[in-house]
Amino acid sequence: MVYGWVVNELPKWIVYGTWALINIVLFIYQFYNFSTLPRYFYTRILVREALAFARGPAIIINFNIIIILLPVCRNLISLLRGTGTCMPRTVKRILDKNLTFHKAVAWTIIAASAMHTMAHYYNYERIASVTRPNPTTPMEGPRYPLEALPTFTLLFVVKDPLTACFITYAGITGHIILVVLFLMMTSSIEFIRRSYFEVFWYTHHLFIIFLTGLAFHQFQQLLPVQNNAEGTYFQNLTAEGVINVVGAHPPALCSLLPAKGVCPEATFKGAPPLSWKFMLGGLFIYIIERIVRFIRSLQRVVIIKVVQHPSKTIEIQMKKRGFTTEAGQYVFINVPSVAYFEWHPFTLTSSQEEAYFSVHIRIVGDWSEELSKQLGSGNDGFKQSWELPLITIDGPFGTASEDVFEHEVGMLVGAGIGVTPFASILKSVFYKLTSEKTISLKKVYFYWICPEPQSFEWFADMLSSVEGQLTAKGMSDFLDIHIYLSRGWKDKDAFAVYLHEGEERDAITGLQARTHYGRPDWSKIFDEISVSHSNTDVGVFFCGPPVLSHNLHDKCNEYTGRSDGNRASFLYNKENF
Secondary structure, three states, X not given: OHHHHHHHOHHHHHHHHXXXXXXXXXXXXXXXXXXXXXXXXXXXXHHOOHHHHHHHHHHHHHHHHHHOOHHHOHHHHHHHHOOOOOOOHHHHHHHOOHHHHHHHHHHHHHHHHHHHHHHHHHHHHHHHOOOOOOOOXXXXXXXXXXXXXXXXXXXXXXXXXXXXXOOOHHHHHHHHHHHHHHHHHHOOOHHHHHHOHHHHHHHHOOHHHHHHHHHHOOOOOOOEEEOOOOOOEEEEEOOOOOEEEEEOOOHHXXXXXXXXXXXXXXXXXXXXXXXXXXXXXXXXXXXXXXXXXXXXXXXXXXXEEEEEEOOOEEEXXXXXXXXXXXXXXEEEEEOOOOOXXXXXXXXXXXXOOOOOEEEEEEOOOHHHHHHHHHHOOOOOOOOOHHHOOOOEEEEEEOOHHHHHHHOOEEEEEEEHHHHHHHHHHHHHHHHHHHOOOOOOOOEEEEEEEEOOHHHHHHHHHHHHHHHHHHHHOOOHHHEEEEEEEOOOOOHHHHHHHHHOOOOOOOOOOOOOOOEEEOOOOHHHHHHHHHHHOOOOEEEEEEEOOHHHHHHHHHHHHHHOOOOOOOOOEEEEEEOOO
16 A cells, blocks of 8 residues: 555655645745845834735745646647657656646645735735824834835825725735636636536636736835845944944834934835746746647648437547647647637547547537537538538647556546547557557556446447457457446346347447446456556556546555555556646
8 A cells, every 4th residue: 555655646746745845935935034134124013924924925926826837738748748758657647647736736826815915904904004103202112214115105195994905006906816816716616617618718718817917916016125224334322322323224223213313214115026027937838838729720620520429429530731649649629610719628539540530529518519510410411521610629639548558557447438538549559459569568458437328339339349350360368348337227228138148249338348237346356457467567547537536546556566465556547638
């Protein structure tokens, strides 16, 4: 179990731990500076400890702005992953967590923004409630030169803290940023993202407003920084008992000299804006990314065939000049006549050995339903090629599944439509074997869990073809197919199974492999594979719902490096796009 955690989890947590440590160090550094440095002494008198509590989260926001866009640069991630063996497998598996890391960075920015906002609400309340002291009235304790804090002059005349929040650039842009963050956060939850992708897509592009607001957030330079707080100074005591300070203006000393002392006048300047500098690097890379995507979108795509499969699934076969793929990769598809700005990810179901590339699309929402109509599938009638809609493609992009050929044993697990990444892999395996190419992969276990019998129909023909051709070449042991029908069977299905009992092919799928009814016993499956392939790295590749993903992930950790003999190591990989 411990070894399994080291293999599957440790590299990821090293990255997360390093990132978290940088955030913590930056917060402590910034908090300490604003709590102790003399240049912020007079500001601390006004707003107290809230100054440090506002500036600490600010540096966390700025740091994470550098990296928030990098995990969504798909071309950059694919470039780093590479398609050869030069990139270590561990690094590739970390890169496959790009969207998970993107979410972690986003939640950190949200948390830091909330803390930053709460501290500044307190600051505005404090500043708005300040009463100008009477110069002729002696003060007890440290005194603060209000007239020497020019950046706060506007706020001193406003006694309503709420009004004070909306009369500065920082206040206005800050509240705009909060609204944008709220919309992006709420539209990113699983239910909204899966059921209303358009809402998620449009609100996420509010990041342009977020970055613009952040760039101008400090434009007014409200934070006063004392220019002459640090430096050399001298103290002289006159015959009249008056202390003269010459040189710098040490605020801790000068603030305690109400009448019996002379200090140089404290001078201030507004802290310059910094956020725009932090975002430049990541934004530049992201702009290059978008330019590459735009150029790709201009390349012509030709639809050569549209196939209507059962279970409301359509297959689109296409060609594009210079388009090369690897098994398991995915593309983003845009259909301007359906939704001009929307790009949807789909796994390629064709192999690189085929003369075209294809995707299978499940008709489950407004976008896919409209696309189906425009393609002439269903009851909408046959359409000529010139009547088909314009389709633009961005990609292909690398995923975890394309690394299956780096393992001796591959374990492919798909749930429902999540089987699509493995269509191209199984096809590619067949082509490589039949062309007698040398590959590292020696054994494939394929598991497909479906909720209803109709879900098998569109993919069963391809599986049957691969299964039959491998059997004909005497390689039937290479591929083990296990199909599970988790629910949805009826009495007539049971009767059909009974009637075909003993026949060579399964009554539900038409495959030589028999359909299992119920859910897989993963403990038994992992134990058997672990014994059969001792001292071997087994690549486990999954595409499907999070609940099953967590279960498989735990099993990989549990059955890797077990103490009861020489066992296989299970390396977990999940489709993440």
